Amino acid sequence: MADLARLSVKLDRFAYPDGTLALADIRLTVAAGDFLALLGANGSGKTTLLKLLDGLIRDYRGSVLLDGQDILKLHPKEIYRKMGLVFQNPDDQLFAHTVAEDVAFGPRNMGFDDSEVNRRVAAALTQVEMDGSGHRNIHHLSYGQKKRVCIAGLLAMGHGILLLDEPTAGLDPVGEQRMLQLLANLNREHGVTIIMATHAVDLVPLFVQRLAILDKGRLTAVGTPAELLADPAAMAEVRLRLPQVAELFWQLRHEDGFPPGPLPLGIAEARQEIVALHRHKEKK
Numbered sequence: 519m520a521d522l523a524r525l526s527v528k529l530d531r532f533a534y535p536d537g538t539l540a541l542a543d544i545r546l547t548v549a550a551g552d553f554l555a556l557l558g559a560n561g562s563g564k565t566t567l568l569k570l571l572d573g574l575i576r577d578y579r580g581s582v583l584l585d586g587q588d589i590l591k592l593h594p595k596e597i598y599r600k601m602g603l604v605f606q607n608p609d610d611q612l613f614a615h616t617v618a619e620d621v622a623f624g625p626r627n628m629g630f631d632d633s634e635v636n637r638r639v640a641a642a643l644t645q646v647e648m649d650g651s652g653h654r655n656i657h658h659l660s661y662g663q664k665k666r667v668c669i670a671g672l673l674a675m676g677h678g679i680l681l682l683d684e685p686t687a688g689l690d691p692v693g694e695q696r697m698l699q700l701l702a703n704l705n706r707e708h709g710v711t712i713i714m715a716t717h718a719v720d721l722v723p724l725f726v727q728r729l730a731i732l733d734k735g736r737l738t739a740v741g742t743p744a745e746l747l748a749d750p751a752a753m754a755e756v757r758l759r760l761p762q763v764a765e766l767f768w769q770l771r772h773e774d775g776f777p778p779g780p781l782p783l784g785i786a787e788a789r790q791e792i793v794a795l796h797r798h799k800e801k802k
């Protein structure tokens with residue numbers, strides 16, 4: 519069978535120049551089409567891991583393979599043709615005057631002619647739901663719009679892999695949901711492989727396929743949301759909490775006599791179970 523791994527990490531250790539050990543013993547494989555969330559408390563190493571995956575950190579012990587090739591041996595241009603990192607703060611990434619100029623920067627640098635650049639800019643802005651905003655001044659955009667322009671800039675280069683550092687940070691509650699829906703659509707409909715660092719523990723299980731949990735620089739678990747978000751004590755050990763709906767059902771099942779079963783991770787599932795129980799009682 520063909521190896522579909524796009525990224526494969528075998529990292530023994532990485533310490534910053536001041537000696538801070540940021541990552542150790544990381545074994546992680548990301549397949550084509552994955553949507554993976556890196557969850558972990560502050561300082562657990564999420565941003566460092568994203569930088570390492572993107573080739574921005576190079577002096578580590580171990581290897582990162584991109585499509586089977588060691589990224590340390592690839593020219594930065596070869597990395598950036600396939601993969602891009604969206605920083606947490608869009609102001610660290612955007613630099614042009616208008617939206618269209620910013621999104622055009624990547625494809626223009628890749629040598630496409632004007633009509634192809636314009637086509638890519640328009641398509642990328644549509645993908646991030648910013649159609650018709652090309653003429654707008656970057657400085658006049660909201661924080662959420664700026665984040666979407668950053669993503670468009672990478673999509674316009676045709677990246678198959680997006681790395682995102684806390685894409686929902688600084689967004690309002692509706693904006694958080696909209697951002698994750700947008701990423702889920704890019705993943706499902708356009709086949710973009712996504713790895714994102716996040717603290718959005720209530721929303722993440724509704725959108726992502728896999729979670730990787732980091733604690734103090736170590737990868738403690740990789741699995742589906744249903745596999746990992748079932749045990750409050752295990753989550754507390756890595757300084758995380760369950761999604762609130764799951765926490766509520768854990769208490770109902772363990773303390774209030776609700777029937778055993780998997781923990782619902784979202785409102786829709788929880789509602790279904792409560793309605794079913796209610797109907798069952800009414801019938802009796």
Ligand SMILES: Nc1ncnc2c1ncn2[C@@H]1O[C@H](COP(=O)(O)OP(=O)(O)OP(=O)(O)O)[C@@H](O)[C@H]1O
Pocket residue numbers: 534535536538539540558559560561562563564565566567715
């Ligand atoms: N440039 C640096 N020099 C020294 N130590 C650093 C540097 N950048 C990060 N660190 C340390 O590396 C560890 C991992 O930090 P990192 O930013 O990767 O964590 P994180 O999980 O992304 O945190 P957060 O959720 O707060 O963004 C922390 O102990 C942090 O203090």
